Amino acid sequence: MSLTFKKIKKIEEKWQKRWEKKKVFEADVNKKKKKFFITFPYPYVNGAPHIGHTYSFFRADVYARFKRLQGYNVLFPQGFHATGEPILGAIERLKNGDKTQIETFKLFGASDEDIKNFIEKGPEFTARYWMNKWIENLKKCGMSIDWRRTFITAITPQYNKFVEWQYNTLRKKGYVVQGTHPVVWCPHCQSPTGDHDRLKGEGESPIQFYIIKFKLDSGEILPCATLRPETIFGVTNLWVKPHEEYILALVNGEKWIISKKAAEKLKDQLKRVEEIGKINSDTLVSRLAENPITKEKVVILPASFVDLEVGTGIVMSVPAHAPYDFIALEDLKKSEIGRKLGIENIVPRKIIDSEYYKGIPAEEACKAYHVENQSQVDKLEEATEEVYKKEFHKGRMIVEPFKGMSVKEAKEKTIELIKSIGALDYIWETTGLVVCRCGTKCHVKILENQWFLKYSDDEWKRKVKRCIENMKFYPEEIRQQFINTVDWLENKACARKTGLGTRLPWDKEWIVETLSDSTIYMSFYTIYPYLKEIPPEKITDELFDFVFLGKGDSKSISKKYGIKESLLKKMREEFEYFYPVDLRTSGKDLVQNHLTFYLFHHTAIWEEKYWPRAIAVNGFVNVAGEKMSKSKGNVIPLLRLLEDIGADLTRINIVSSAENLTDADWRGENVKVFLERINFIFDVVKSIKKAKSKKMRNIDEFLVSKINKIVREVLEAYENLRFRTATQLLFFEFLNDLEWYFKRVGKIENANERVLKNVMKNFIPLISPLIPHLAEELWEMIGGKNFVFQEKIPTFEKFKEKPILLEEFLQSLIEDIRSVKKLVESKPKEVDIIVAAEWKFDLVEKISKGVKVEIKDLLGKFEDKEKENVAKFYKKIVSMKEINLIPREDQLKILEEARDILEKEVEARVIITVEENSGLEKAKQADPLKPAIYFSI
Structure with a gap:
């Protein structure tokens, strides 16, 4: 019975429960395994996720799952952002009866009662409400996140202490200064308005x-x-x-x-x-x-x-x-x-x-x-x-x-x-219109005695450029954009007077703004499960200096503040093991602000071995070719997709729609295509037990060679975050090969059970980052004992080129037969397939090996009436840049092996012969690269 959306959702629920029960995504220090630390920017909790968020999020999870297959101990945590004006601005608009804001919240699942509570209970309630919605959505997506490390900024006391330490450290190093500078200013909030505190105008300065x-x-x-x-x-x-x-x-x-x-x-x-x-x-x-x-x-x-x-x-x-x-x-x-x-x-x-x-x-x-x-x-x-x-x-x-x-x-x-x-x-x-989250138009104010991050500092810029030089970027072309941003970046206001957030420890009038408290929180993930056991009043800069910088000693800090020494040592161990961040992945809009600030702050606080190792950047998301916007009514809440079609189909449909910096495009009609492909995979796995053949024929060698070839190409695509390429290889190219295999063998009983099972045991782990729940189901069906991502990723063996060339030769011949068939009005009585003469193969082989063959020497071997055709053939072969010659005996062998499929194709008797033995004039057109075809009517 075919899979339906309803059945798929049941399978997803089954595996999500099993993953959660076994706590399989909780990553702890394991010095026997290599670690891989991947992070994604924490989203604002002023709404629930939509398809735009989903594209970037799924890309992070696909990569995390790929790295687990490679045997890494993967840490993928996720926090949430409540700093600044977004939540306060939304509540203010609700109070004013703003229809757009009310409709937006309702679109993402808020009821009238919820909206009333947002107004009455305030920002903390609102932030936690939307954080829980995000967590609910991401869990339904099957995200492989370590939820023990989840926190929310601004209203998590331990995080506020962490940000205080960060800014005290930066100030001591001279990277936070007071001065007079122009800033984008909200006259209503009486505060500078950073990029992420804006309804409109991100990037304007x-x-x-x-x-x-x-x-x-x-x-x-x-x-x-x-x-x-x-x-x-x-x-x-x-x-x-x-x-x-x-x-x-x-x-x-x-x-x-x-x-x-x-x-x-x-x-x-x-x-x-x-x-x-x-x-x-x-x-x-x-x-x-x-x-x-x-x-x-x-x-x-x-x-x-x-x-x-x-x-x-x-x-x-x-x-x-x-x-x-x-x-x-x-x-x-x-x-x-x-x-x-x-x-x-x-x-x-x-x-x-x-x-x-x-x-x-x-x-x-x-x-x-x-x-x-x-x-x-x-x-x-x-x-x-x-x-x-x-x-x-x-x-x-x-x-x-x-x-x-x-x-x-x-x-x-x-x-x-x-x-x-x-x-x-x-x-x-x-430089363009800027509107604050509170709804007020902003202008430029020259602030006196404002606190700034000294991004203009030449030495600091040099450190960041050194960091960029040693990093990997996906795609590579984005590297130059980071260098350009570092070059033009000037001092930036790091605090504002209103909004949620952490107050500057030395000047409580100011609150650290949105883009300035979100630069090194990745380090906070490593220690948060243990830090939350410590009362906030006991958390000091000395603690963070020890844990993050190795300053001081655990014994004296333990005694001074009444903190268990084992906790301090554990936090230091977690940080040392997991840091630095191996990959941070995000949208391209964050290059000119958050992602560059992330590099600045890391180079300011830590020595080089803790600096970020790689950044991946992706494009935006369109819906059916159009930019997503509320006015067009094409904003699609993630929850709606999860309820309609499930997580795996949502994941593969959006992740496969683009790669590198190209914008993704959600097209609902493609979901049916993927559903058909997935159903085919399930049908194959179900039918393996019916396969009876033990022979190792060319078609079996072909399938083994193709999976080995695909493994190599897919691993390279995954490594470079080219998930569209990986999807094309797995769900289209290889599945087409699998369909060809079944066409060649005729019926399932003629398939080779050992070949099919081994091939699928390689294939299923490869598709698991793209459709994790369904891959688990397939893995269980095929007899897998562990979770599929706990298996070692297939290692590609050197594949054999010959079986592939032979099958491609056969496929090409069938296409030629179909072309001829369209031109012939009557049904043929028989069809001659004529393999070229031996001398033609000898000539092609010599030329392909670079042996010089003189035309006069060649023509001397033939009668005058044959010389014109020989000369034409010679001219054609010497002009070819690349020749993949299949030996004559192999061509004859594969044609005999495939006689059944050929006769089925032409609906007539097939005669396989060679040019020398054929009395047909058509035989002269036989080519070592393409047999001649003759229909007898």
């Missing part, structure tokens, strides 16, 4: 804009924010947002007209800002402002693209080199207000030349991207980025005073010039 001060005749300053100060020579006008309220403010003693948001940002950037009046932007339109460099008077015009949240709310217009400005000017000229303002004489002024643009760069870019109006923001952004990059790298100034100078050099000179006349200032912005 502070960037400095230049402010150029244009001036009205009445003396007020119109400060324009720009990243391209060198384009001041091409300004034709200024832009304001129409029908909006601006403010008049004293900024460091000068009267500036700016947006209200700009005033807020400038205050947070250490400027003295005092609002002294309000101005409607429409009253500014048509007034003139003076360009501080050219002294030209330029008109102020309205433009809808102006964003009051970005810069100052005043924009200098350079329509020749800024697509936004060009298209806004074109829009305005077509409008009634534009005609009233009489702006037809305002034309783009080209000031930069490059090889990319013949005319006006912004105009050409707008045409290339099919931009027709200001509302096409995405296209305008692309066009803007293109012009900026091309001109910055290849552009040259064509106006004085910097004519002939590269744009890069002219930019610096222009900044100096504007600064020298007192017309320059600065404002910080984020």
